[in-house]
Every structure is written in C-alpha cells, then in structure tokens.
Amino acid sequence: MLSRPALAGAVLAALVSLASGEVTAYAGGGKVVCNERGLCRVVADDTVSTPGQASDGQQASDGNAAKPKCYDSLVGNQKVPCYLKNYGYWANGRNCYFQQADPQPAVGDPRWEGHDPADGAVYDAYCPDNPNMTSQWFAQPPAGGAAVDPAVLALEAVKKMTLRGPDIANPRATGTYMVGVPMWMWVNQSATTYGPQSASATAGAVTVTATAKVSKIVWRTGDGASVTCTGPGTVYVASAGMSESPTCGHLYTTTSADAHSGKYEVTATSTWAIDWQVTAGGGQAGQLTEIRQTQTQVAIGELQVVR
C-alpha cells in the first residue's frame, strides 16, 4: 500500500509523462491561448489563418498580392469573414467588426464619447488585435463596403411568397348570363390569391419583411369594357334580384354570339400591393407592386321572352 505522498507522486509522474506525450504531438506547431476565464486551447501559431491559405503564407504578407475582400492588415492582410452575426461588419483599415449597440447607451454614458445621440450612434467593436477597443462612436456607419440594399432584399422576400391571380368565383365559365341583366363579379379570398401574406429575407444583419395584399382587380369583360374593383366584390344572393352589384359588376349590352367560340374572354388582373420594411438592422420601408392575371370565359345570351 502506497502512502499518500507516494501515491500523489506516482500520479503526478504519470500525469507529467502523459503531458509530455501530448506536447510532442503539438510540436509540429501551435500555441496555447487562454481567454480571460482561463479556458485554454492549442491553436495555430497564426490564429487568424484561413483554410486554403495555410500553404501559401507568403502571399498574405505580400503587399502587391490581391487582397481578400475583407482582411486584417495587422496580421498580413489575412482574410476574415466580412460579416459575423452579433459581431457586425468588418471594417478594412480599422481592423474591427462593428455593430450598432442595441440598446444604445444612456445619454451621458462615456461610450458616447461626448457626442449627442442625435449626431450618430455607438457601435460595439470587436478588434481581434486590440483587446482594449470594445466600443466606438460613429457619425456614419463605419463599414460601408458590405452594405445591404433593403429594396433588393424586399424583392427576395416577394419571391418567397406565392402570389396568384384572382380566384374568380363569378362569372363562371359554366354559368349563363344575359344581356341587360346585371352581372356581379367577385373572387374567393385566400392568402395566395388575395392576401394578406408575409415573407422575410435576411442578408447579414438586415432583415426585410414584406406583406402583400391585393389592392384592386381590373376586370376586362371581353366586350371592350373594363371595370376596376377595389375589393373582392360582393357575393350575389337571390334576394338582390335584378339589382346591380354594390361593389363590382358589369352590364352586357351585346351577346357573345359573335365572339370567338361564342364566349367573351374575361380577364381579371389583380394588383398586389406589397409593403416592406426593415424589421432588423435599420428602419427603411417601401412599396412594391406585382400584377397577376386569371382568365375565364363567359357566355352572354339574350333573354327569350316567351309570349
């Protein structure tokens, strides 16, 4: 039975031998870095090395070589990600990531660097080579290179939506309609044919949310007339009798007998009004429109009065 000190010594010796083995394994390169909490790791000597550059280290320090889009000039112009979530955008030359502080510090906080909040914004900074820099005030956003155009993002959001033409409920291709009898026109309402529907698109720190809704439907009734309806129309009920639709209708004065295949071609064209706004990373907003069509045919007959 080993005494306690002897056991401890044996354990220690075992640890040391194990340790030296591990050290040998790292002899090919690498260094130990520890964070403030004491978490230590063995990392590459060149801790901002990027995959693909490892075998060509000289190129990075050659001033004439093509620079990556985003690079750290304090570490041989090495490539860094241009954007990282919760870091913000890399600013070449400043060698830091900047992200607008959210929330902004209280008025009078030293991070305002004496400026008035109306004159700019405080940015959280992460600078790999400068531990002391954690914040900076800017009048204008510091990293302009990687700016995202919200209008372009809005188009992407629109692409994610399914925007269809009107779902025509009346007139029906199988229906029979008469000259001189008011025809009521209306559409079924669903998210894909009438709205509203929403979609978002994100690039970097910017998220745009777009909401689409049909703002009007233009009916071309095939007899040369065009009717603009700002709503889905009104569903006909028998009690309405011969009255006109209160919202969206048409009165044919000629039969479709002479039209192609004996029917009028009816085209309903909806205008999707799309409002978009930046829901993360700014405050811009805007509008877009999209046009969609649906066609149907309608037979217009003449009322036969039987005497």
Next chain:
Amino acid sequence: MPWLTAVRIRKRSTVSAALVTFTALAATAGCSTNDSDTAQKSPSPTTASPTNTVSAAEAQARKDVIAAYQGMNNEQVKAYAKSSLAGSNITKYATGAALRDTKDTVFVNMQNGIIVKGEPKVTVTEDDVAIDATGTRATLTVCFDLNTWESVDKKTGKSVTPPNQVKRYTTVAHLQEQGSRWLVIDEKADKAKTC
C-alpha cells in the same frame, strides 16, 4: 485512493445542489451564537454590520447578479459549442471586456475549427456577491471548474486542451447595473487560487 474518490464526488456535485448546500450553511451561520466565527466565515462586504443580515433589496440584487452571471455563462456555453454568436443573447448578460472576451473566444475558435463541448461547473452563492455602496456595481467570486468543458477539434473530435491545466480555480467577475439590468463587465481567472 479514498481522497481521489472524494475529489471526484465533489466535482460531480451539481451547481444547484452546491447552491442549496451553501445557502443552507449561510442561514445556519446567521443563527449561530458564535458571532466572531460567523463574521470570519462570511464577512458582509457591503455593510458595517457584523451580522449576515442583508436588506431585501440587497438580497434581490445579489440574486440578480448571480442570474446575470449564469446567463452569461449559459450563452457562452451555447456559443462556444458551435463557435458562433448567431442567435446569442450574450449582450443581455455581458458587456465591455466580458463581451469582448466572449467574441474573441468564439472568433479564435472559429478560425481554428475548435468547438467547446459540455459546460463548466459554476459554484457561486449569494455570499459571494459584494455590492458596492452605490448599489450599481458588484464583485462576484466564482468557483469555476472546467473539467467538464472540453475544447475539441471540430473535425477530429480530439481534445485541443493543452496539458497540465489547472481546471478548477477561482474567478472574479465584475458586474454593473445598466438600465435596470445587471451585466458582467469583466471576469478574470485566478488559477493560483483553488476552490
């Protein structure tokens, strides 16, 4: 061998269990008739009173301080596990140097293909919180154990922790109340100070 076993058991004790234990101890100490002993064990850092009694407001503040620290710890565990701050709420718990250190750890690990598995054992009690006279700054002494928090190569899964590391030690965190929220502003490890 018995002492090794004892150590292992202590390391396995969960944070919550440790909290309960220490809180219970503190309560007992408060009732103790041995005043000098009590004062030595748990000196109240914020008041001149020799007893352990703290105001309700201070007791709440101490809880909030610990919650902020644990919030930061949890966010770090999540971020280091994937080497990304995407979706992180770290800024709700850390600012200044503590936030910078988190970002730096993620950045360096990301560039080196390192992720950190598991989570550290954080042992902290309300008696480890010292709040200053203004009531807006706090110092927190933490027993930090990263035996269960392992840095590994993301591809190979092999440990990248250097050998001969002290893995259980004391850290001191400073917190500041900003806009009714306690935030960790920095934390420093003192590996020479075991716990």
